[in-house]
Amino acid sequence: MKKIFLTVLFVTSSLFAALNVDTTYSTLGAVAKKIGGDNVHVVVLGSSKYDPHFIVPKPSLLSKLRRADLLIINGGGLELGWLPPLIKSANNGKIRAGAPGFLDMSHFIKMIDKPASVSRAFGDIHAQGNPHYSSDPYKVLIMAKVIARKLEQLDPAHVTEYKNNLENFLSQWNGYLKNYDAKMAECKTKKVVQYHELYNYFLRRYDITNIGNIEPLPGIAPSSKHTLQLMNAMKANGVKKILQDVYHEKRTAKFIAAKTGATVAVIPHDVGSVKGSESLEGFYNMIAQRICK
Amino acid sequence: MVKKLTFLSLFAAVSLMADSELDALKAQLQEQQKTTQKLLQKVTKLEKKQQQAQALQAKKAKEQEDASLDAAFAKDTSSSFSQTSYLPDIALILNMSAVGRNVKNSDYANFAIPGFIDAPVKPELPYNKERGFNLNYAEVAMHSMVDPYFEAFAIFHLHPAAFEIEEAYVTTTSLPAGLRVKAGKFKSAFGRINEKHQHSWHFDEQPIIYKALFGPDGISDPGLQVQWVAPTDTYIMAGIDAMQGSNTRSFGDTEINNLYVGYLKSSLDLTDNLSVLGGVSWAHGKTTEKKSSDVYGVDLTFRDQLGSYSALTWQSEYLQRNKDTNNTIVATQKQGGLYSELVYQYNNNYSAGVRYEKITKNDTDLSAYTNNGIDTSNLDKYTVMLQYKPFPFSRLRLEYSHDRTKVIAGQRKDVDTAMLTLNIAAGAHPAHAY
Numbered sequence: 001m002k003k004i005f006l007t008v009l010f011v012t013s014s015l016f017a018a019l020n021v022d023t024t025y026s027t028l029g030a031v032a033k034k035i036g037g038d039n040v041h042v043v044v045l046g047s048s049k050y051d052p053h054f055i056v057p058k059p060s061l062l063s064k065l066r067r068a069d070l071l072i073i074n075g076g077g078l079e080l081g082w083l084p085p086l087i088k089s090a091n092n093g094k095i096r097a098g099a100p101g102f103l104d105m106s107h108f109i110k111m112i113d114k115p116a117s118v119s120r121a122f123g124d125i126h127a128q129g130n131p132h133y134s135s136d137p138y139k140v141l142i143m144a145k146v147i148a149r150k151l152e153q154l155d156p157a158h159v160t161e162y163k164n165n166l167e168n169f170l171s172q173w174n175g176y177l178k179n180y181d182a183k184m185a186e187c188k189t190k191k192v193v194q195y196h197e198l199y200n201y202f203l204r205r206y207d208i209t210n211i212g213n214i215e216p217l218p219g220i221a222p223s224s225k226h227t228l229q230l231m232n233a234m235k236a237n238g239v240k241k242i243l244q245d246v247y248h249e250k251r252t253a254k255f256i257a258a259k260t261g262a263t264v265a266v267i268p269h270d271v272g273s274v275k276g277s278e279s280l281e282g283f284y285n286m287i288a289q290r291i292c293k
Numbered sequence: 294m295v296k297k298l299t300f301l302s303l304f305a306a307v308s309l310m311a312d313s314e315l316d317a318l319k320a321q322l323q324e325q326q327k328t329t330q331k332l333l334q335k336v337t338k339l340e341k342k343q344q345q346a347q348a349l350q351a352k353k354a355k356e357q358e359d360a361s362l363d364a365a366f367a368k369d370t371s372s373s374f375s376q377t378s379y380l381p382d383i384a385l386i387l388n389m390s391a392v393g394r395n396v397k398n399s400d401y402a403n404f405a406i407p408g409f410i411d412a413p414v415k416p417e418l419p420y421n422k423e424r425g426f427n428l429n430y431a432e433v434a435m436h437s438m439v440d441p442y443f444e445a446f447a448i449f450h451l452h453p454a455a456f457e458i459e460e461a462y463v464t465t466t467s468l469p470a471g472l473r474v475k476a477g478k479f480k481s482a483f484g485r486i487n488e489k490h491q492h493s494w495h496f497d498e499q500p501i502i503y504k505a506l507f508g509p510d511g512i513s514d515p516g517l518q519v520q521w522v523a524p525t526d527t528y529i530m531a532g533i534d535a536m537q538g539s540n541t542r543s544f545g546d547t548e549i550n551n552l553y554v555g556y557l558k559s560s561l562d563l564t565d566n567l568s569v570l571g572g573v574s575w576a577h578g579k580t581t582e583k584k585s586s587d588v589y590g591v592d593l594t595f596r597d598q599l600g601s602y603s604a605l606t607w608q609s610e611y612l613q614r615n616k617d618t619n620n621t622i623v624a625t626q627k628q629g630g631l632y633s634e635l636v637y638q639y640n641n642n643y644s645a646g647v648r649y650e651k652i653t654k655n656d657t658d659l660s661a662y663t664n665n666g667i668d669t670s671n672l673d674k675y676t677v678m679l680q681y682k683p684f685p686f687s688r689l690r691l692e693y694s695h696d697r698t699k700v701i702a703g704q705r706k707d708v709d710t711a712m713l714t715l716n717i718a719a720g721a722h723p724a725h726a727y
C-alpha cells in the first residue's frame with residue numbers, strides 16, 4: 001500500500017525523459033514521438049475515440065498539464081471548448097499561451113474554409129477556418145519540422161538528436177507520400193458526403209469533391225429536411241460514399257445509405273480513432289483504403 | 294586590370310626577341326591584339342548586360358515600393374489607434390423562467406427553514422421567485438490577459454433592479470512551482486459547487502444546505518486565494534482563500550478579514566471512461582456576534598463517460614456547520630445536510646436528473662417552532678429535471694421539486710414548484726467545466 005502511494009505521488013515521467021510534451025490530439029502526439037524519440041515523454045490529452053471539439057476536461061488532465069514542459073495544440077479554435085480552463089487551473093506558467101512552452105500548430109498551416117462572415121446563426125462554425133488539417137498526410141511534414149525546431153529551442157542539449165530524427169523522419173515520410181500519391185492516383189472515389197467537415201484537407205489534396213454534410217450546420221444534429229436535400233444532392237451527383245466519423249451517431253448515415261445505395265465508410269479523424277490506425281502510416285493508409293474502396 | 298597586364302607582358306616579350314623573328318612575332322602580336330580586342334568587346338557587352346539587368350531590377354523594386362506606398366496611402370488610416378484586438382472576451386448570459394408554485398408569492402418570500410433561516414431573517418430569493426415569469430439576470434462576463442503575468446476576469450450580474458459585481462479578480466499566470474494567486478472579489482473554491490455560477494448548476498434550484506448555510510451567492514467575498522497543484526501523476530490540489538467574511542448566514546464579522554477557507558481536492562481515473570473527483574473543505578470564520586463558526590464539507594463526484602456526448606454523473610456533498618452562539622440552551626449549534634444528484638446526459642440535446650436532499654443534523658434551539666407545535670423533523674427535498682439543449686449555447690430546462698423543508702405562514706408546508714427555465718450564452722465561447 002505504501003509503495004502504491006509512493007508511485008502515485010512520484011513524478012514518474014520526468015525520471016525517464018528530459019522533456020514532458022503534451023499534445024491535445026493523437027496525430028500531433030505521434031509526430032512528436034517520432035521527432036523527440038527517447039528525449040521526450042509524450043502525453044496525448046484528448047482521446048481519439050471522442051469528438052475533438054468536446055474532450056471532457058477531466059481533472060486528471062490537470063496533473064498532466066501541470067508537469068508539461070511543452071504543450072502542442074492543434075489550434076484553429078478546436079480546443080476552445082475544453083482546454084482554456086484546464087490551462088488556467090494547471091498552474092503551469094511554462095505552457096500558458098504565449099510562453100515558449102506553448103505551440104499552436106495551426107499558425108504554420110494554411111487554413112482552408114475560412115468563413116467570410118462569422119455568426120452563431122450559422123452554427124458552431126470554426127471562425128478561424130477549418131482546423132481539421134490532420135487528415136492531410138502532407139501536413140505531417142510541417143508538424144515534424146515545427147516540432148523539431150521547438151524541441152531544439154527548449155532542449156538545446158539534444159539538438160543533434162532532434163535534427164537527425166527530423167532528417168530521418170522526413171526522408172521516410174517523403175518516401176511514404178510518394179507511394180501514397182501513387183495509390184491515391186488510382187482512387188475511384190471522386191465524390192463524397194461527410195458528417196462534419198472533418199476530411200476537407202484530405203479531400204482537397206486528392207481532388208475528391210465533398211457534396212454536402214449530414215449535419216445541417218456545424219454542431220447541429222441532422223434534421224429530416226436537410227437529410228432529404230442531401231439525399232437528392234447525392235443522387236444528382238452520383239455520390240456513393242458517406243464518410244462517417246467514429247463519435248457521431250451512425251443512424252442517419254445508414255439511413256441515407258439505404259435510400260441512396262451509397263456505402264458508409266467509418267474514417268478515423270486522428271491516429272488511433274479506429275482499430276488498426278494506431279500508427280501514422282496505419283492512420284493515413286486507413287483513410288485512403290476506406291475512402292477509395 | 295586584365296587588359297594592362299596582357300599588354301605589358303606582350304611588350305616585354307617582344308623586346309627580348311631577335312630581329313629575325315620580328316615579322317613572325319609582329320604577326321603573332323597582331324593576332325593576340327585581335328583576340329584581346331574581341332575579349333574586351335565581350336567583357337563590355339557582358340558589363341552592359343549586367344548593368345541593364347541591375348537597372349531593371351532597381352526599377353522593378355522601385356515600382357513595387359511605389360505600389361505598396363500607393364496602397365498604404367490608399368488605406369484607411371482611421372484605425373491607427375484602434376484597440377479592438379485588445380478587447381476582452383465578452384459573453385452575455387441570460388437566464389429566465391416561468392414558474393408555477395403551490396404557495397402565494399407573499400408567503401413564499403417569508404419562508405423559514407427551521408434552525409437555519411428563522412424569522413425575522415427573510416430568505417434572499419434572487420432567482421425564480423415569482424409565480425409566472427421571471428427574468429433572473431443578465432450576466433456579462435469578461436476575460437482578458439492583462440500582461441504576460443496577469444489575467445483579469447469580471448462577472449457582472451444585472452438583475453431587474455440591481456447591478457452586482459458577482460466576481461472581479463485577477464489571477465497570476467506564470468508563478469513557479471504550481472502556484473497561482475487570485476485577488477479581488479470571487480467565489481471561494483469551498484466544496485463542489487460554491488465556485489460555480491447558478492447557470493452552470495445541474496439544477497436551477499440551489500441545494501438546500503448551501504442556501505441554508507450561505508445564501509444564494511455562496512461564500513463570495515473580497516479576498517486573496519493561493520492554490521497549489523502538486524507535480525504528481527494523480528491530480529492533487531490544495532488551496533487557501535483568505536476572505537473578508539461578509540456572509541452573514543454563517544459568518545459576518547467584517548471588522549477585519551475574518552474568514553479562512555482551506556481545501557484539498559483530488560481526482561482519479563478509475564478506467565478510461567470512469568473518473569472520480571473528491572474534496573474536503575473547511576471554512577473558519579467569526580459571526581456577527583464575534584463568535585467562532587466553522588463549516589466542514591466533503592464532496593464526491595463520479596462521472597462515467599459513455600460517449601462523446603453521453604455521460605452519467607453522480608455528485609454528492611455533505612456540509613456541516615458548528616457555530617457558537619449566545620443562546621443559553623444550545624451554545625454551539627451543530628447543523629448539517631447533504632444532497633446527492635444523478636444526472637444522465639443522453640446525447641448532445643437531452644439530459645435528465647434526479648436529486649435528493651436532506652437536513653441530517655439540526656442541533657440548535659428550535660423552541661420557537663416546537664412551542665407552537667411545528668414539527669421540525671424530516672426536512673428533505675426531491676427534485677427532477679429534464680433538459681433540452683437545441684444548441685450548445687442555449688438550454689431549456691423543466692424542473693419539478695417537492696420541498697419538505699419549509700415553514701410558511703406558521704406551518705410546515707410542502708412546497709411544490711414546477712419551472713421552465715431558459716438559459717442562453719452568447720458571445721465568447723464558454724468552455725465546458727467538469
Ligand SMILES: [Zn+2]
Pocket residue numbers: 053126131132196197
Ligand atoms: Zn470541426
